[in-house]
Amino acid sequence: MGDPDGDLPDDFELPENVALAWGLRDRPSRGPKRSLSLEQVVATGIRVAQADGISAVSMSRVASELGVGTMSLYRYVPTKHDLLDLMADTAYGPPPSPRAPGEGWRPALTRWAEGNLAALRRQPWIRHVPIGGPPINPNAVRWMEYGFLALRGTGLRPTERISTILLVSGYARSWATTTGDLAEAAARTGQTPDEAGQRYWRQLAVLTAPGPYPAIHELMAEVGEEEETDEAEWRFGLDRILDGIEALVKARAAGQTQHQ
Amino acid sequence: MGDPDGDLPDDFELPENVALAWGLRDRPSRGPKRSLSLEQVVATGIRVAQADGISAVSMSRVASELGVGTMSLYRYVPTKHDLLDLMADTAYGPPPSPRAPGEGWRPALTRWAEGNLAALRRQPWIRHVPIGGPPINPNAVRWMEYGFLALRGTGLRPTERISTILLVSGYARSWATTTGDLAEAAARTGQTPDEAGQRYWRQLAVLTAPGPYPAIHELMAEVGEEEETDEAEWRFGLDRILDGIEALVKARAAGQTQHQ
DNA sequence: CATGACTGCGTATGTCATACGCTTTAATGC
DNA sequence: GCATTAAAGCGTATGACATACGCAGTCATG
Incomplete structure (x- = not known):
């Protein structure tokens, strides 16, 4: 009961990042209190990714978004890649409702x-x-x-x-x-995706025109109207x-x- | 006949990287001769990737492998990403033989x-x-x-x-x-992939043990022998x-x- | 109350892609 | 044949970035 994580076999080796993801990381009893939580870090990463794309997710950006120094993040996450991994898992969100009784x-x-x-x-x-x-x-x-x-x-x-x-x-x-x-x-x-699609077919038509691409030409001839x-x-x-x-x-x- | 690229509509706009990939880049008539070809650059990139993985493919690595300065590569390729794109296309190799007449x-x-x-x-x-x-x-x-x-x-x-x-x-x-x-x-x-697989199932078993994962447990119980x-x-x-x-x-x- | 684990984080390092501009080369227009 | 000029190779500089290291402050435990 002293162990809030339930009873795991103590000798069982779990990779750091997995343990982190499952919240199986120890009571950091001794030192000063943490000013953040892993959840906050992950949530901030997600917010940045959502707003400006994954390339905007840098350690310094996430840190400054949280008002802390860049290196502080490494107290919560061993590596940037682990952060991304956690972000992806969290951002995926809950699955849709499970199969109901009697449902096929x-x-x-x-x-x-x-x-x-x-x-x-x-x-x-x-x-x-x-x-x-x-x-x-x-x-x-x-x-x-x-x-x-x-x-x-x-x-x-x-x-x-x-x-x-x-x-x-x-x-x-x-x-x-x-x-x-x-x-x-x-x-x-x-462009709109539609325009880009049109453009793609036009480019493909030009590029394949001189070459032996019968099946592609046949397809382009047929496709026309149906969208x-x-x-x-x-x-x-x-x-x-x-x-x-x-x-x-x-x-x-x-x-x-x-x-x- | 003066145009080795065949007859493209002159007014047709093709993105730089596509034109490059199709070898539709102009007779560089004026300046000194190039010491390399795009094909060489791409082939070297592939060699590096094959040997040491994609993370080893840096502009400087590819350049030094070719015995030229890093920046020289940019005379052949507008961007590193375009190089990777060309590498991937080339390395994919030729498709298997096409459908034979009468083949389903x-x-x-x-x-x-x-x-x-x-x-x-x-x-x-x-x-x-x-x-x-x-x-x-x-x-x-x-x-x-x-x-x-x-x-x-x-x-x-x-x-x-x-x-x-x-x-x-x-x-x-x-x-x-x-x-x-x-x-x-x-x-x-x-580890061998087999060992890693074993390890995965063991980890999953431990992690899901305390929680409500009936379908996973059912599956793990059945799987056992059959590999x-x-x-x-x-x-x-x-x-x-x-x-x-x-x-x-x-x-x-x-x-x-x-x-x- | 002292010990020492743990905190936030400043600084430093090494790696990259790539912008810019200089020097050398060589085909073209006269 | 000579001046012109586009293009080649590439040295240098810039700005991101992840992350190693170590220090000073904090706080539960002996």
Whole structure:
């Protein structure tokens, strides 16, 4: 009970940054009181990133925003990269509501996928924070839990459930990155994303004109009028993935009943 | 004939970096001869990245590797980021063989997906070069062409073909990133990727023990013995995606015949 | 009340990308 | 053939930046 962190095996080695993220850092009993908290530092970093982009997040900027010296931040965070990592985990925000009792896996997983996309849209800078490895930060684990919840009882094997979650979240990140980069590049030259898209096709047409690009030319000839919304393109990819998963789930279910 | 670049509309505005990538830069007629070529600079950058990782690629490192002054590189490349962009495009290498006459779309697209993965494995640093936008560099366009070739005659609409290509290449990059990051993190602490994986699950078990993570606990209890190879996990995701596309292609084909 | 862990943080170091401008080179216009 | 002038190589300078180190002040504990 003296240990507010619950009972961890004392001999268990946890990387510094992970321990920090989970709030498992010791009572700093002896010295002067801290003037800040890790949460404040992270929140300030997020505010800077949100306002001026990730490239504006420097240790000195965050520090001065907090009214402290640059080096003081290193009392809260071992490295800038750890700060970014914590920022990303926090800024991702809470996952959408978990699969309700009686709800099918597909609507639940769809909601989960759209939650991922929404998070990356809300805080576009997150996609510039490199993924350090498998999900280990508290919020990432929470998201993972909800993802697995959606897949309970589908008959998918454990490794398949993991791959599925990875596939869907990877798609969300991929898609957010592609469209986000495009939008940012457009904004940098003062165009709307639509204009930038038009421009892209014009450039591509010019560049591929002299060369052997039959499939691209065919596509450009056909595309013309039909213009999809971003949302429809996102749904297209997601629906393909979910259709693929559904096919497997159904096959499994059929095999299962056969065996019974 | 005096124009070796072919006949581009003279009034057409192409961004500097794109023009550079396509070799559309003017006869530098007046001054002294260049001692290097853009290709040499790019190749040297790639060599450095391959040897010591992308963080070792600095303008001064590349320059000294070439035996020239740092600032000389700026006669070949407007910005470091443009150099990285060119490096990535070149290092990706040639796409796998295009769809053969009579070959189905699925084997062709599978080969294309695996080519993407192989490229990212051959030059792992590529995944740290941010994607600047839609594919516009020469090699990227070539890859895109081959991707569209695979989808010819599937009945997919143009925007759907684009989304499909994006979906598959995004998956390859996503997957290469996830597994690559894991492998690098493991190597940094001197472990094999397998050991790192074991370690991850142990850490996750400890961290989630006190909290409400039923789906994660369920998964960890089941997983135990069964160990998938990386290759099998990659195939799982790819097969799901392709199954989803196949379902759509078949549905289209059925609808088409109905209408005839 | 003294000890010493811990605080904030000033200073210093080393690394980078890149702006600027000088000197040398060589193709072009006369 | 000679003057002109664009372009090449590159030394130097600038301004960010992350972070190592160490010091002086603080405060719970023995």
